[in-house]
Amino acid sequence: MDTPLRNPVRSIFETTLRDDSVVVNIGPSHPATHGTVQIIAELDGERVLRSDVHCGYLHRGFEKECEDHTWHNLIPYVDRLNYVSALINDFAYCDGVEQLMGVQITPRCRVLRTLLSEYSRLVDHLTCLAAGLMELGAMTAFLYLVMVRDYMYEHLAALTGARVTYTYGRIGGLARDLPEGWLARMEEILVQYEEFVDRVHVLVDRNRIFIDRMRNVGVISTADALSYGFTGVILRSTGVPRDLRKDMPYLAYAELDFEVPVGIKGDNYDRYYVRMREMDESVHMMRQLAQMLQSPALQGPINVDDRRCTFPDKPLVYREIESLINHFKLVIDGPVVPAGEAYSAHESPNGELGFYLVSTGSGTPYKVHCRAPSFVHMGGAHLMLDGGQLADIVPTFGSINMIGGECDR
């Protein structure tokens, strides 16, 4: 190469604290940084003295793209924020637009969105645990969990058409209703899930090596967690029972019976166990929701009957001029959202996922901002990494569950 490559980042520390410490660069193309994060760490032997976390290598210009698309057309972009639990992003965004428009979703849609949110939470926790355990060397646990996750992907593909990024949420409802036999298959998958997760529990929970690597590693205190904006599993692992599903219930969570698991010390082992327990709670909730979905009261339509946001049925579009014009306007101009601003936050598997939407009364948004939990967690990651060993960076980073699409948007 003729000219040297330019360095895209500048480290915050140029000189070392001590004479004998070494500055190493971890990432951004690294097997254990879950995508593209760079950690510039100053090491004293194996101990990390201080670390500088650089994210932004996956900044894809989500907010700028959103200003160029209609409120409907940007749902695929929203999907790809937290791509491991894509449905929750869809629903949180659609919730914000529905608040701005003053649209109330139907009861069936509410329950189905809750069910799919919990399904996405299962998939996210499975992925996080599988990747985390694989990086510790437990390849068997990775293969078990990814196999169950694959069943779930195929199952969601039967409903939405895609395995990973679904684009299933719509403003005012969902893309389509459940196909025949979907809930029965879901129950089969949950039984398989329980069997595989039991195996992982047996292999890992009381494993001496696992406990030595995860207990008292990556500890964060409650005060630090709150000051640095941690929400979700990390905050709950420090002992604070804060969960948006219980504190500010949205969708159908107020009608469900579930617990919020909490950790003790805020270390990696607590985060692992809180995730395992949260998955069990999600399964319990999904079974309750499946029961609710089969009750006669909830057999209504999926989409709200509101011309401003719901696409008319295709046969009507081909027969009636009003439906044709409605469809045309929704596609070309987008749903007209009254001027205003709204912030809607859902409890994603990583924490509080918020969307701040600003509308100036047209079919395209003026501003769509995503409050990403992973980005905020990266700001406090150095608290968990400093003082630990170099080898502890891997499990600690895995337990933070940084998702690049969400962190860098």
Add this chain to the structure above:
Amino acid sequence: MADPIFSTLQQALVPAAGPATLAHGILVFMLTPAELQPAVRRLRDEFGFDLFLDVTAVDWLGQSPRFELVYHFYSTTHKQRVRLKARVDEGDPTVDSLVPLYGSAAFMERECHDMYGIVFRGNSDLRPILLYEGFVGHPLRKDYPKQREQPLVPYRS
């Protein structure tokens, strides 16, 4: 939703720009940039808004002052959110940083600076976080064209 903390806040924090409004369930205060940091300190210490959720900006191109900073806070005890807004001018987009109050402000203010060019007085580390060294301009401003790329590696033709 008439939450008791909202009425307490409305009586306690009377900003110069006018009374607080309720926007889709969140209490919104419009402040001047100077009263921002003291108001946030009061929110955190007296009223228990311990989680600093987000800071972002809206670019109202054509209006003056041009940028509207938007802060969101959440109280784990009262389980409510509050939004603070402040307008800064294009010529001097400076506001006090919240880094002395909340640790999470560091990264979020860096992002706001990257995207809009807002300078946070008191945040000593305003390096680019989502963009890279050598990127000229602030992409989320309305006058930055979406497709203007600034490649670091020259294309192979």
Add this chain to the structure above:
Amino acid sequence: MSAMYARTVPIVPAAHGKDAAFEYLTTRKDELIGWARKFSIFPYPFVTACCAMEFMAVSASPYDTDRFGAALPRFSPRQADLLMVVGTVTHKQAPILLKVYEQMCEPKWVMAFGVCATSGGFYQNYAALPGIDRIIPVDIYIPGCPPRPEMVIDGIMQLQEKIAGSRHPIITDRF
């Protein structure tokens, strides 16, 4: 500059001078080496975004890449021969991609996994690189957002055909 990136040479019929026996032997040698190389691919998973989910799925059951000999990832570019660029590459990440590509030793192949690596996907803005072939040469493009595991396996098999059918010179002018 372009000579540095010309790697795979298609088999062409013998020109002037070379006798048929020599060509026959070199062709058989190329077939043997091609067969060996196509079944022992060591990928370097340059993983960035959502396609990573399908990469994990294609490495595990039931879509195992181990059946093709392409399961063992080598996270050092010196030891890898297939650079799988999985996910969007942004302008900030581009220097790192180029550095990793240049550190890999010959013979090497590049797979663009997903539409973002192929062409930038639907991120046509200031931040995303509109396809990695702007900075490095690509051997196989796998479209999809993200591509189904079957598509990835199809791509790997087509790459294997390409490797099997290309010439593998042992002694080159740059030896």
